[in-house]
Structure formats: C-alpha cells, structure tokens
Amino acid sequence: MRLLILGGTTEASILVRRIAGRRDINAVLSFAGRTRSPTPPPIPFRIGGFGGVAGLTTYLIERKTDAVIDATHPFAVQMSRNAAAACHDLGLPLAVLTRPPWRRTQDDRWTSVADMAAAVRALGGQPRTVFLTVGSLGLAAFADAPQHRYIVRTIDPPDAIGILLSHCLIVARGPFSLENEITLMRDARVEVLVTKNSGGTATEAKLAAARALGIDVIIIERPAPEPVPAFEAVEDILTWIDAHRPTP
Ligand SMILES: NC(=O)c1ccc[n+]([C@@H]2O[C@H](COP(=O)([O-])OP(=O)(O)OC[C@H]3O[C@@H](n4cnc5c(N)ncnc54)[C@H](OP(=O)(O)O)[C@@H]3O)[C@@H](O)[C@H]2O)c1
Incomplete structure (x- = not known):
C-alpha cells in the first residue's frame, strides 16, 4: 500500500515509527521545510511544498498513492485544505491524525x-509584558501593538523579529517543564501569555504555569477542520489504514 503522510508534528513522527517496520506499507513522509534541521525519519521523506492542489494532485498520481494521512499541525489550514481537495478530486481515501485541543479548567484565566x-x-491598549508563543509566522500581527514588551519564544530564530519594537527572543524547542515555565514567567514578569490552542504535551506546561501564577492567557482557538475522518489515537489511524488497503 502506497501512503503519503503529511507531517511536521510529533503525531506524524509517532505514526511513522509504528509503520517503519511494516513491509506491506510503502510510505513517504512529507515536511514543509519550515524547521531548519528536521530529525531524519526512519522511512523515505521529502521536503517542500507540492505546488498547491494541482502540484499535490500530480504527485499523488505519479506516485500511484493509495491513501493520504494528514498529520499536519491543527493550524496548518492550507495544507489540510489542499489535501482534502486533491483527495476528493482523485477519489483517494484521506484521514486526519490530530491531537486533542487543550481544555480550560476552572482555575484558568483564558480569553x-x-x-x-x-x-x-x-x-x-495599556502596555503589558507579553509571553508570545505563536510561532514565527504569527509575530507580524503584533507589530500593530508596539506599546507591549514581548518575550518571544520560537523553535528557530525568526526573520521578522525586528518588527517588534520591544522584545526579548528565546530560541528553544520543547518539551518544557512546569518548573522551567514558572521560572521563566516569574523572572520575566510576564503579565499575559498568548498561544494557539495547539494541544499536545510538549508545550502544555506554560498553561499550568500561567494557572499557578494567576497569569492571563489569550488563546487562539483552532480553525474549523476539514470534513474528513479524524483520529486522535495512532492505533485508530492504523486500523483506518488497514481498512483502506487496496484490494489486490
Ligand atoms: N501552523 C503551525 O502552528 C505549525 C506548528 C507546528 C508545526 N507545523 C508544521 O509546519 C508545516 C507548515 O505549517 P503551516 O502552518 O505553514 O502550513 P500551511 O499554512 O497549511 O501550508 C502552507 C503551504 O506549505 C506547504 N506545506 C505545509 N505543510 C506541508 C507538508 N507537511 N508537506 C509539504 N508541504 C507542506 C504547502 O505548500 P504547497 O501549496 O506548495 O504544497 C502549503 O500550501 C506543516 O507541516 C505543519 O504540520 C505547523
């Protein structure tokens, strides 16, 4: 069975490790190329965009792909939309592997x-110290609010950091411990945390730290998902893959 896995997430890496040893699955993992040095996966991989729906459609045809797993990040809207369109046009099975969103507790101060x-x-409008963990591409919007002091944390150094007048950059990759997050937020005198509702455990401790310190959180909720089957457990997506094996 020839599979395309759209990745760039922990979930995709976990799935890939599970199918790496299977002789009956010939899978390729696709990265967008945003991370400067991704860890090489244990299956064949490719890096870079396909060229929109048309490019992806051509790729799927040329590689004689049987099914596609969209294991991209919940905020990777464009890639998910393109995958849904190309698979719909070609009549190919498509499923999403995603992670559950973070849920508010009664002690959280979320907006x-x-x-x-x-x-x-x-x-x-009032100046605040903001812990900004929205990814490099999300920074540009905050240039419209130059009154704030931004503590920016990204995985790679962002090109656009200079557009934030007052900032302090932390380049670091999770997972982060609760102790780390509490120390960081307290020492930097953070007043508000801004994050996407990415879900997952690697960066979840910042929410627990904000809860413990009584810090406000502005949380950007997920865009609406594509109307395709979605699974949170790797076991379930493996079952789906087996059910969509082409008949010989
Ligand atoms: N958005 C986030 O917050 C976030 C966080 C962590 C990881 N990621 C990962 O980073 C990657 C890019 O995210 P994004 O939000 O920039 O995506 P996006 O806005 O949905 O996608 C923009 C374009 O990047 C290319 N692309 C995206 N994911 C790809 C993949 N896995 N393989 C090949 N091409 C891909 C596609 O180009 P073409 O149209 O040319 O095919 C797509 O149209 C994704 O793989 C995602 O899983 C995203």
Missing part, C-alpha cells in the same frame, strides 16, 4: 479568540 488579529486586540 479565547478566533485569530491572531483578535489576540492583538485582546491585549488592550
């Missing part, structure tokens, strides 16, 4: 917003 622009507005 939920729909997008980055709304997060900027929710910060308000």
Whole structure:
C-alpha cells in the first residue's frame, strides 16, 4: 500500500515509527521545510511544498498513492485544505491524525479568540509584558501593538523579529517543564501569555504555569477542520489504514 503522510508534528513522527517496520506499507513522509534541521525519519521523506492542489494532485498520481494521512499541525489550514481537495478530486481515501485541543479548567484565566488579529486586540491598549508563543509566522500581527514588551519564544530564530519594537527572543524547542515555565514567567514578569490552542504535551506546561501564577492567557482557538475522518489515537489511524488497503 502506497501512503503519503503529511507531517511536521510529533503525531506524524509517532505514526511513522509504528509503520517503519511494516513491509506491506510503502510510505513517504512529507515536511514543509519550515524547521531548519528536521530529525531524519526512519522511512523515505521529502521536503517542500507540492505546488498547491494541482502540484499535490500530480504527485499523488505519479506516485500511484493509495491513501493520504494528514498529520499536519491543527493550524496548518492550507495544507489540510489542499489535501482534502486533491483527495476528493482523485477519489483517494484521506484521514486526519490530530491531537486533542487543550481544555480550560476552572482555575484558568483564558480569553479565547478566533485569530491572531483578535489576540492583538485582546491585549488592550495599556502596555503589558507579553509571553508570545505563536510561532514565527504569527509575530507580524503584533507589530500593530508596539506599546507591549514581548518575550518571544520560537523553535528557530525568526526573520521578522525586528518588527517588534520591544522584545526579548528565546530560541528553544520543547518539551518544557512546569518548573522551567514558572521560572521563566516569574523572572520575566510576564503579565499575559498568548498561544494557539495547539494541544499536545510538549508545550502544555506554560498553561499550568500561567494557572499557578494567576497569569492571563489569550488563546487562539483552532480553525474549523476539514470534513474528513479524524483520529486522535495512532492505533485508530492504523486500523483506518488497514481498512483502506487496496484490494489486490
Ligand atoms: N501552523 C503551525 O502552528 C505549525 C506548528 C507546528 C508545526 N507545523 C508544521 O509546519 C508545516 C507548515 O505549517 P503551516 O502552518 O505553514 O502550513 P500551511 O499554512 O497549511 O501550508 C502552507 C503551504 O506549505 C506547504 N506545506 C505545509 N505543510 C506541508 C507538508 N507537511 N508537506 C509539504 N508541504 C507542506 C504547502 O505548500 P504547497 O501549496 O506548495 O504544497 C502549503 O500550501 C506543516 O507541516 C505543519 O504540520 C505547523
């Protein structure tokens, strides 16, 4: 069975490790190429965009792909949309492997917003110290609120960091411990945390730290998912893959 796995997430890496030893699955893992030095996976992989729906469609045909797993990040909207369109056009089975969103507890001080622009507005007019963990591409929106001091944490150094007048950059890759997050937020005198509702355990401790310190959180909720079967457990996606094996 020839499979394309759209990756760039922990979930994709876990799935790939599970199918690496299977002779009956010939899978390719696809990265967008955003991370400067991704860890090489134990299966064949490719790096870079396909060239929109048309490029992806051509790739799927040329590689005689039987099914596609969209294991991209919940905020990778464009890739998911392209996968849904190409698979629909070709009549190919497509399933999503995703992680559950973070859920608010009664001790949280969350403000939920729909997008980055709304997060900027929710910060308000008064200057605050903001812990910004929205990824490199999300930073640009915060140039509209130069009154705040930004503690920015990204995996790779962002090209656009200079657009934030007052900032301190932390380049680090999770997982982060609760102790680390509490120390960071307390020492930097963080007043508000801004994050996407990515879910997962690697970066979850910042929410627990904000809860412990009584810090406000502005949380950007997930965009609506594509209407395709979605699974949170790797076991379930493996069952789905087996059920969509082409008949010989
Ligand atoms: N967005 C996040 O917060 C976030 C966080 C962690 C990891 N990631 C990962 O980083 C990658 C890029 O995220 P994004 O939000 O920039 O995506 P996006 O906005 O949905 O995608 C933009 C374009 O990047 C290319 N692309 C995205 N994912 C790809 C993949 N796995 N393989 C090949 N091409 C891909 C596609 O280009 P073409 O149209 O040319 O095919 C797509 O149209 C994704 O793989 C995602 O899983 C994203």
